[in-house]
Amino acid sequence: MSLNPLSVIFNKxxxxxxxxxxxxxxxxxxxTAEKYKFVLDEVCPEAPKDDSTKSQKTAYEKWHxxxxxxxxxxxxxxSNVLQQKxxxxxxxxxxxxxxxxxxGHQSR
Known part of the structure; x- marks a missing residue:
């Protein structure tokens, strides 16, 4: 199995x-490179209903x-400890x- 090259950043x-x-x-x-960062800044779209448009359903599915x-x-x-938490x-x-x-109190 090949890892995404960007994920190698996390090995170190x-x-x-x-x-x-x-x-x-x-x-x-x-x-950002993987185009997933927006979920940290944007609210999840409302869950689609039966009468939702295709674009509303697509936006919801994309966000999830x-x-x-x-x-x-x-x-x-x-770390494993943080993963478990x-x-x-x-x-x-x-x-x-x-x-x-x-x-968050940490600084450079």
């Missing part, structure tokens, strides 16, 4: 407590797929909010 930059600032910068690079991928990148790039969170945004609370 796995999140551990003292490197949050560097890790977040690398995460943003990967999520991108959020799942962002969660995978985030979780795969952190965050693996059951609903969205990538929720994970990042939790990490910000834990490590």
């Amino acid at each position: 930059n796995q999140l551990v407590e003292e490197n949050y600032v560097d890790w977040k910068r690398n995460l943003n690079i990967v999520l 797929h991108s959020d799942e991928m962002a969660c995978c990148y985030i979780l795969a790039s952190m 965050h693996q059951n969170m609903e969205t990538a945004f929720d994970i990042m909010e939790s990490l910000q609370e834990m490590f």
Whole structure:
């Protein structure tokens, strides 16, 4: 199995407590390149109803797929202890909010 070349960044930059600032910068690079970063900034579209348009359904599906991928990148790039703490969170945004609370005080 071949890994995405961008994910190799995380092999050397796995999140551990003292490197949050560097890790977040690398995460943003990967999520931007993969076009998943928007899920950290945009609210999930409303769940489609029976009478929703195709574009509404597509937007909802795109957001959810991108959020799942962002969660995978985030979780795969952190220590096992942090993975266990965050693996059951609903969205990538929720994970990042939790990490910000834990490590956001760090600065360069």
